[in-house]
Amino acid sequence: xxxxxxxxxxxxxxxxxxxxxxxxxxxxxxxxxxxxxxxxxxxxxxxxxxxxxxxxxxxxxxxxxxxxxxxxxxxxxxxxxxxxxxxxxxxxxxxxxxxxxxxxxxxxxxxxxxxxxxxxxxxxxxxxxxxxxxxxxxxxxxxxxxxx
Numbered sequence: 001x002x003x004x005x006x007x008x009x010x011x012x013x014x015x016x017x018x019x020x021x022x023x024x025x026x027x028x029x030x031x032x033x034x035x036x037x038x039x040x041x042x043x044x045x046x047x048x049x050x051x052x053x054x055x056x057x058x059x060x061x062x063x064x065x066x067x068x069x070x071x072x073x074x075x076x077x078x079x080x081x082x083x084x085x086x087x088x089x090x091x092x093x094x095x096x097x098x099x100x101x102x103x104x105x106x107x108x109x110x111x112x113x114x115x116x117x118x119x120x121x122x123x124x125x126x127x128x129x130x131x132x133x134x135x136x137x138x139x140x141x142x143x144x145x146x147x148x
Contacts, residue, residue, distance in 0.1 A: 009077075010139045011042070017067045018107060019067075020035055021033070021035070024053075024056055024062070045096050066080045074147070080141070085132055085134055088131045117129055
C-alpha cells in the first residue's frame with residue numbers, strides 16, 4: 001500500500017542522503033539533473049558551475065529536489081521538496097562552502113573546491129563555482145512498504 005510520509009520522515013529522508021535530482025524548467029521544457037547536496041538548518045544547499053543549468057535557474061528559480069530510497073517495486077520512499085533557487089554570495093557562500101567541505105570529508109568524498117570558493121578542477125574561463133540554496137516551501141513524500 002502506498003501512503004504519505006510524515007513531515008518528520010520526509011525531512012529525515014532528505015537529511016540522510018547526499019544525492020538528488022534537481023528539477024527545473026527551461027522555456028517550458030522540464031530539465032532534471034543529478035546533484036549533490038546537504039541540509040543546513042532545513043535549507044537544501046549545493047554547488048554547481050556556471051553553464052546551461054545555472055542559466056536556466058537564473059531565468060526561472062522555481063525548483064524541486066527529489067530523493068528516493070528504492071529496494072524494489074514494492075518497497076520504496078520518495079520525497080520532493082519545492083522552493084526557490086538562490087545563489088549565495090559573500091560570507092553566506094563561504095560558510096556554506098566550509099560546511100560542504102566538512103560533509104564531503106565525513107563521506108570520504110572528493111572535495112572539488114577550496115574554502116575560498118575557488119575550484120580545484122580545471123574549468124573553462126567564465127565557468128565559475130556557484131553555491132546555492134533552496135529553503136523548501138513545500139515537502140511531500142510517499143512510501144510503499146509492500147503489499148498491494
